[in-house]
Amino acid sequence: MGTVGTGVAKILLQTEGRHPLLNTLEIMKVGVRQIKPRSVSLPDDLYTTDLDSIIADPNIDIIIEVIGGLEPARTLILQAIENGKHIVTANKAVISRYGEEIYEAATTAGVYVMIEAAVGGGIPIIAPLKQALSVNRIQAVMGIINGTTNYILTRMQNEGGDFEEILTDAQALGYAEADPTADVDGLDAADKIAILAALAFGGRVNREDIYCEGIRKISAADISYAEKLGFVIKLLAIAKVPSQPTDTISIQARVHPTLVPTDHPLASVNDVNNAVLIEGDPIGQVMLYGPGAGEGPTASAIVSDLMAIAASPTGNRKINPLLGCTHTHTLSIVPNTEVVTRLYVRLLVKDTSGVIGKLGTCFGKHDVSLESIVQIGIQDGIVELVVVTHEVPESAFQAALTEIRQFPEVNEIPSLLHVL
């Protein structure tokens, strides 16, 4: 009965104007850390601090898990599944790490594990990926799936401020946690893209294989230069199949700050909003956009999962193939160095003639095709250059950069970012 649980109870207690199927759902027990007055009116005897008594109760069909964190959430989920309960959870950390174990148990028990609330808050994304969009061959699923970092980057862009000051303000306003690590270092987004990739590409994803880079190093200068070049900087989570088909099914899966062209649909997703772009054959590109967190949106997602279970009566352990999990293999993830991508690098070099030519020649030697080298500014004999590449193997780019770092003209390489 925290933020999300309260939101769920509010919907279930006031069903007028909502889908009539909600009237078939009844709140049987509410597990709490502490018995105390609550803002929703439920009979006192529904509350209990004994979570085991809930998952053992034979009158309960569905368990909603909104505890968060890895334990005791994982153990309780597994125990509840063993007891034949369906699970509805918002817990991306548990699902991205223990999804295999949990879904195998669910398949054996013939129950559903529903996770609409785990990614994108209220945005219907899990159900469309499992259902409507799954008739396509998915080529990419990518998006802005962490509200805190999007809030910080939007404010950095609008105000021209630097990361640290805006993070501090965001913490004061409640948009960022006291320990912001999971958000600003991209770990939360990596949990979520692991889940989306598994659904999009029909195989399990090893969470640890996902390349993950946060937004701590983004400077006001980079945001301003990006803008001049026609980009905004967003923390994107990206999972895609390589454009060149390979023998084995291997995908890219990564989280990093990314220069997004201003006319791209993801560029105008601001503040705490989330958006997920799905690219498939033959559908093309669709984007699902909305509030990525908060009581109301997350509760909406959880109740939609409850309703989907209510509409899919199970029996003899037969489950609806559009709600269950059909994965039986693990997808391999392309190592980040083998990824082919566009890149942006900012360099501070001495103002000597021929330095742009020398850089261009070095990139060319490593087969790194450039889109532009732009001189952004000059101060005290130091020239600031921004280089944007075409799609190139990241390994070739890094090889060129290793060489360039040794150039006597190169003072510093303050930033290196991916470009969509």
Next chain:
Amino acid sequence: MGTVGTGVAKILLQTEGRHPLLNTLEIMKVGVRQIKPRSVSLPDDLYTTDLDSIIADPNIDIIIEVIGGLEPARTLILQAIENGKHIVTANKAVISRYGEEIYEAATTAGVYVMIEAAVGGGIPIIAPLKQALSVNRIQAVMGIINGTTNYILTRMQNEGGDFEEILTDAQALGYAEADPTADVDGLDAADKIAILAALAFGGRVNREDIYCEGIRKISAADISYAEKLGFVIKLLAIAKVPSQPTDTISIQARVHPTLVPTDHPLASVNDVNNAVLIEGDPIGQVMLYGPGAGEGPTASAIVSDLMAIAASPTGNRKINPLLGCTHTHTLSIVPNTEVVTRLYVRLLVKDTSGVIGKLGTCFGKHDVSLESIVQIGIQDGIVELVVVTHEVPESAFQAALTEIRQFPEVNEIPSLLHVL
């Protein structure tokens, strides 16, 4: 086996990399106007020009209707339902006009009538409205749901051209039909918003009650002035509940060119793309965006409906409550004059002192609260003024305008548009 039918066949004939449930679907017959070579490879004996033989075939479970138009589509759909077949259709004209008759027949027969492809091409919008989003109390569903007019308006905006010339070019390029009436006069969008409103607000909508205004009168001047004021002009279809609750369930439902603030999510939906924004309690705003038409997207939507039926086995006329239709009453539509909205009006007035004051006073007398009166230009003693109101009853605004038309200073009122 036209554009969309071909797209459907391509998906069903190449199921690798798609949801495994597609392998349970088999193409039994293909109704065509004429037996001739086709671009997909199906056995010759599947093709027939005898549509009645298809809907009478006891081995066929699902009929895909992509004929378009009112007849014979309507009669064939009803006949097929009577024969116990499920229907998947992209036909917004038939569903928006004969939905009541068709869904009553389907309920009696215990079959599904699935319409994902009827609105928004490939965008999953029908299923989320019926399912995930229906746990919310929906306050508004609105969007850009006609690709042709959005393509024309986007080009008018980018090129500064006038409607007629860009329409002609769009026709030459295949983006507009030879007879563009259904698109440019807003009729197609009205069909679609009738369908979305029925799903969002849980009642039938009388298609004829929907106010409908197309884009023929939009000039390059209006687009340019709108831009200066921070708006883009989009053809929006809007269905919403009044902000002031009323005794009876009555909704607004209308289609008209609309000034959309440039920072609104719908403002950056360009070209032939569609987007639908849903506002609900407690979810807030979500937007679903993607290609509004075309072989691939529409086929994706149709096959997703086929799969949803395949995953929901029926028996004893019991159907899945999240796929069936639960409407039993008709929603009343607020007359357009009673709508409360923001408005934009452009006037040409004689350059005499006090004319802005006189206009302001007249609007004030009719309780029309103004956001701005801006002088846009002056030429040959004629001043061009643009007035933007706050939310006002449209009737009050029209009363003020009737009076203003009689002012000796007012030469002409070339445009009157709604503002989001």
